[in-house]
Amino acid sequence: MSQMPKRGPVDHAREYWRTPLVLPPSNEFRSPCIEDENFRRLATFLPTLCWLARGDGYIIWYNQRWHDYCGTQPEQMEGWGWQSVHDPEQLAAVLTTWQRSIALGEPFEMVFPLRGADGRFRPFLTRIVPARNEAGEVVRWYGVNTEIGDQVRAEDALRQSESKFEVLTDAMPQMVWTARPDGAHDYFNAQWYAFTGVPVGQTDGAGWAEMFHPDDRALAQQKWRHSLDTGEPYEVEYRLRHHTGAFRWTLGCAQPVRDSEGKITRWIGTCTDIDASRRAAEQTELLGRELSHRIKNIFAVIGGIISITGRNSAELRPVMKELLDRIAALGRAHNFARPHSPESRPEDRAGTLHGLVSVLLEPYTDGQNNRVRVSGDEVPVDDRGATPLSLALHELATNSAKYGALSTEEGGVAVSILRQEPRVCLSWHEAGGPEIESTPGRIGFGTQLADIAIERQLGGTIKREWRREGLVVTIDVPVSHLWRG
Structure with missing residues (x-):
């Protein structure tokens, strides 16, 4: 039955x-x-x-x-x-x-x-x-x-609230939408329909997904499903179909609205047209790569001139290798600290002091990760701070390879980074190399160059302790001088 x-x-x-x-x-x-x-x-x-x-x-x-x-x-x-x-x-x-x-x-x-x-x-x-x-x-x-006075007043208040919401969202220069807790879209403002050109109501429910570029649809839906499952805010860049038929880059964001018990009652989202800024950023990245390529060519030209001059000048030969190494260090620092896109970024820690030190000391590791150890805080660094730091660190590494801990197979260097606003302290510790019997009586050109880089260009201080077990160097600089951000 x-x-x-x-x-x-x-x-x-x-x-x-x-x-x-x-x-x-x-x-x-x-x-x-x-x-x-x-x-x-x-x-x-x-x-x-x-x-x-x-x-x-x-x-x-x-x-x-x-x-x-x-x-x-x-x-x-x-x-x-x-x-x-x-x-x-x-x-x-x-x-x-x-x-x-x-x-x-x-x-x-x-x-x-x-x-x-x-x-x-x-x-x-x-x-x-x-x-x-x-x-x-x-x-x-x-x-x-x-x-039914209470009910009528509640309905009037709801209608007024919805009316104000629509007036507000239609006045915004962004596409605004809302969705139920299950993710079904139930409202789009006038800007959405003006941008997409679709009839009102056509993109309700799950119909909005058809507006994505086919190559971006899976990523957008994956992130949206993740936000629905976790309650985390939604943010993703994708291309939306414009009413002209072209696809334009858009930044999609959404935040959950919760009741007094923390339960999600609605999602409120926006779509911002970032096509112009996205294309401008791509153009800037292209120009940046071209400029970086030219700068690297300049380093190469300078290195070539030094090599030719050194071969023809007996008095330059003793310092030629050191000069070429310094230019190479500057080249590595430039490539590391220049603005990067996700595609051109050389490694995970690009743009940080931690990453810069690792790149500069990489030639001295000889494949042994424990010979050069870098630890501590992640501090952002750009080209302004990277160049003088690279000169100083290159001199420390070169001297260590000649006379200090890196000159022996058992020796090593530990670099630690400590950020204490508004300054950052970088400590260089050598151990396992030849014992130091006394403080050097003469200051070489490389040491002077390092002092100039830290003190005059970065407004910091550099201190050296000639301990018997190895050299200890402390570099202290303002964080604001390392990064413009």
Whole structure:
């Protein structure tokens, strides 16, 4: 046997008030008055306004709650006296609808205001059903008036809120949309339709996904599904189809709206047209690569000139290799610290002091990761800070390879980075090399160059401790001098 579908209590109530009441045959009850009495007894205890009328609409009885609310007496309300507590501006519409129900014998349902004893009008939902005799004639009307002021005010507030939301979002220079907790899109502002050119409502539900470039659709949906599953904010760049048919780069973002218990009730998102800025960034990246290529060519030309000059000048030969190594270090620093795109970024730590030190000391590792160790905080660095730091670190590494810890197989260097706003401290510790018997009596050109780079160009300090177990160097500079950000 098939099971009947379940229906909610609201549906039952609506069905009841729309179904005419049929009184028992006259041979069981002498008159409809018995039914009237049953209604009166019930209505006495109901927390709403109740009344009954003859078949012609003439009202013959009200419960006490009617008179308590309206401040009236029974003789005032009998018949058609109820009109005195109605809003004059809406009375004509009420009479027309009520008279039509009487003529057709159909149930009546309408919302209109009633005046209370305090003189204030409040909205009421009125429902009336006819009672018929065995011949099918309407002999009674049973009515109830339920005060719905709170509901009306809530609906008005909701409509005003939605109206303000639409005015606000339509005035924004961005595409704005909302979605239900399950991710189904249910609203797009005017900017969305102006951008896409699609008919209103076409992208509701899951239809919005068809607006993506085919190559971007999977990523956008993957990130959206992740946000729905985790409640994390949504952010992704993708190409949307413009009303011209072209695809334009767009930044899509969304934030969850939560109730007092933390449950997501809605998602509010935006789509920002970033096509112009995206293409400008791509052009800038192209120019940056071209400029970097030319700078590297300049380093190569300078190196070539030095090599040729050194071969023809006996007095330059002893320093030629050191000079070429310094130029190579500057080249590595430039390539490391220049602005990069995700495609041109050389490694995971590009743009940080940690990464710069690792790149500069890479030639001295000899494949042994434990010989040169870099640890500490990640501090951003750009080309302004990378160049002088590279000169100083190159000199430290070169001297260590000649005379210090890196000159032996057992030796090593540990570099630690500590950020303590507004400064950053870089410590260089050598160990395992030849013992240091005394402080050097002469300061070489490389040492002077390192001091100039740190103190004059970066506004920092550089200190050296010639410990027996190895050299310790402390470089302290302002963070703001390493990175413009």
